[in-house]
Amino acid sequence: MxxxxxxxxxxxxxxxxxxxxxxxxxxxxxxxxxxxxxxxxxxxxxxxxxxxxxxxxxxxxxxxxxxxxxxxxxxxxxxxxKAPGHRPYAVFDFDNTLIKNDISDQTIFWMLGHDKILQPPRRDWRATSRYMTDAGARALRRACGSLARPGEPLPTRTNTRCADEILSVRKEQTTTTGEEVFAGYHHRRMEAMYAWVGQVLQGYRPAEVRRLAARARTAALEAPIGATQRIGSTRQTAWIRYYPEMRDLVRTLKRAGIEPWIVSASPKEFADVWGGGLGIDRAHTIGVSQLTTRGRLNGHLEGCGGIPDGADAIMTYVDGKRCFINKRVLGMEGPRALRPARRALRPVLAGGDATTDVSMVKDATGVHVVLNRNSAELMCVAYDGDATGDGRWAINPMFIQPLPRLEEPYPCSTTAALGPRGRERPARRDDGTVIPDQEDTVFAG
Structure with missing residues (x-):
C-alpha cells in the first residue's frame, strides 16, 4: 500500500x-x-x-x-x-463497502447451483421486469422455458444453457449472444439488472428468501479467499468477507449513540441476513423492497418520491438511495424525498464504493467515507471534494485486495457520470460546474 x-x-x-x-x-x-x-x-x-x-x-x-x-x-x-431531537445516524452501502464482494452475486450463484430459481408466470420473463426487452425475454424463454412449469424450480444445476442465460443477464445485462436485456429506465433512480435479482424471486415468501440467503452466506464465508465455483459453463467468485475495520466502525458508532443503517441495492431480504453479522437489525436495513400478494413476492417494487407509476420505477440506486433514506429514516413522503434533506436531518457519516452511492455519500454532513474501487463518478466527486472542499473526505483503498493505481485520470470532465437516459456526461459539482479530470492518488502498491 x-x-x-x-x-x-x-x-x-x-x-x-x-x-x-x-x-x-x-x-x-x-x-x-x-x-x-x-x-x-x-x-x-x-x-x-x-x-x-x-x-x-x-x-x-x-x-x-x-x-x-x-x-x-x-x-x-x-x-x-441527552440525545438531540433528531438522533444522529450513519448510512452505508453494503456490497464492497462493509464487505468484500457482492451478496446478490453470491446468493444468485448459490440458487443457480441448487435449483432454486423459479419458472416465471406463464413462462414469460417479461413478468420479472417491466424494463426487459423482447430480445431478453425471448432468449430466457428459449433457454429455460421448457424446463419447468410456472412457479416450479428450474434445473439450473445441471442445465448449463439455462444457467448461462440467467447469469448473463445478471452479470452483463445482455443475452449470451450480446443483445440488450433492459431498456427504458431512469438511470439515476434505477438499475434494472440490480432490481431483477429480487424480481426473479417472485413466488417466494420473504422468510423463504432470507433462509436461502442465509445458506448462501454460510457457503460464501466458509469458502477460502480467492475461491471460485462453477456456475453453468463459467467460473465465478465463491467467497465474501466482512471487513473487520468496518465492523469496528459500526460497533463504535452504535456505542456513541449514532445509529448505523444499511442502504443496499441488493434485495432487502439478502441485506437483512448479512446485516446481522455487523449487529445491524432488519429495522435498520434498507434494500430493494418487493411488494407481496398473499404473502408472496410479486415482482413489483416499493415506490418512493411520488414518482408517477412509482412502483418499479425507483429503487435504492443513486438518487433512489437518497429517496429511501429520506422516506425510511426521516419519514418524508412525496417529491421532497428525492431532494437533499435539511442539513440538520442528513446522515453524519455515509460510506460507499460506487456510482450507486454518490448522492447519499455527498449528503453526509460529517465525513464522506469512500472505498476506492475505481468507480468513476464517485471517485471524481471524492477527489474533487478532498481537494477543494471542507476536508471531510475519507478516501480509502479496499481493506482486502485493494486496487493498484489507475494509470489514466478519471474522465470527470467528459464521460464519468451517467444521465437519466444512460448517456455518459461530465461529473458536476452541486453548483453545476464541471469537475476537472482527477488523478488516482489513494491506492495499493
Whole structure:
C-alpha cells in the first residue's frame, strides 16, 4: 500500500489530537458539527467517549476524520447526555463497502447451483421486469422455458444453457449472444439488472428468501479467499468477507449513540441476513423492497418520491438511495424525498464504493467515507471534494485486495457520470460546474 498521507493517528492518541484540532479550528455554534462547551460535557461522560479500535488500519488521516465525527456528534458531546431531537445516524452501502464482494452475486450463484430459481408466470420473463426487452425475454424463454412449469424450480444445476442465460443477464445485462436485456429506465433512480435479482424471486415468501440467503452466506464465508465455483459453463467468485475495520466502525458508532443503517441495492431480504453479522437489525436495513400478494413476492417494487407509476420505477440506486433514506429514516413522503434533506436531518457519516452511492455519500454532513474501487463518478466527486472542499473526505483503498493505481485520470470532465437516459456526461459539482479530470492518488502498491 502507498505511504500514508501525513497525519495518521492511532486510536490511543486520537482524543488528545482532536482536542488540539478543535481548539485551532472552531466551529460556529448551531452548526451540525458544533461541539458544546467543556462545561456542557462532564468529565465522566467524556471519558466514556468510544474510539475506533482498528484506527491504525485506515489510510492516512481517515481514522482521525471519522473519530472527529464520532466525538462531535455522538453521545459524549450531547449536553447533559441527552440525545438531540433528531438522533444522529450513519448510512452505508453494503456490497464492497462493509464487505468484500457482492451478496446478490453470491446468493444468485448459490440458487443457480441448487435449483432454486423459479419458472416465471406463464413462462414469460417479461413478468420479472417491466424494463426487459423482447430480445431478453425471448432468449430466457428459449433457454429455460421448457424446463419447468410456472412457479416450479428450474434445473439450473445441471442445465448449463439455462444457467448461462440467467447469469448473463445478471452479470452483463445482455443475452449470451450480446443483445440488450433492459431498456427504458431512469438511470439515476434505477438499475434494472440490480432490481431483477429480487424480481426473479417472485413466488417466494420473504422468510423463504432470507433462509436461502442465509445458506448462501454460510457457503460464501466458509469458502477460502480467492475461491471460485462453477456456475453453468463459467467460473465465478465463491467467497465474501466482512471487513473487520468496518465492523469496528459500526460497533463504535452504535456505542456513541449514532445509529448505523444499511442502504443496499441488493434485495432487502439478502441485506437483512448479512446485516446481522455487523449487529445491524432488519429495522435498520434498507434494500430493494418487493411488494407481496398473499404473502408472496410479486415482482413489483416499493415506490418512493411520488414518482408517477412509482412502483418499479425507483429503487435504492443513486438518487433512489437518497429517496429511501429520506422516506425510511426521516419519514418524508412525496417529491421532497428525492431532494437533499435539511442539513440538520442528513446522515453524519455515509460510506460507499460506487456510482450507486454518490448522492447519499455527498449528503453526509460529517465525513464522506469512500472505498476506492475505481468507480468513476464517485471517485471524481471524492477527489474533487478532498481537494477543494471542507476536508471531510475519507478516501480509502479496499481493506482486502485493494486496487493498484489507475494509470489514466478519471474522465470527470467528459464521460464519468451517467444521465437519466444512460448517456455518459461530465461529473458536476452541486453548483453545476464541471469537475476537472482527477488523478488516482489513494491506492495499493
Amino acid at each position: 502507498r505511504r500514508p498521507r501525513p497525519g495518521l493517528v492511532v486510536a490511543g492518541i486520537i482524543a488528545a489530537v482532536l482536542g488540539a484540532t478543535l481548539t485551532a479550528t472552531p466551529v460556529a455554534a448551531g452548526t451540525p458539527d458544533a461541539r458544546p462547551s467543556a462545561a456542557a460535557v462532564s468529565a465522566p461522560t467524556a471519558a466514556r467517549c468510544p474510539e475506533l479500535r482498528l484506527a491504525e488500519r485506515w489510510y492516512g488521516d481517515n481514522a482521525r476524520l471519522i473519530q472527529r465525527v464520532i466525538d462531535r456528534r455522538g453521545r459524549c458531546s450531547w449536553p447533559g447526555g
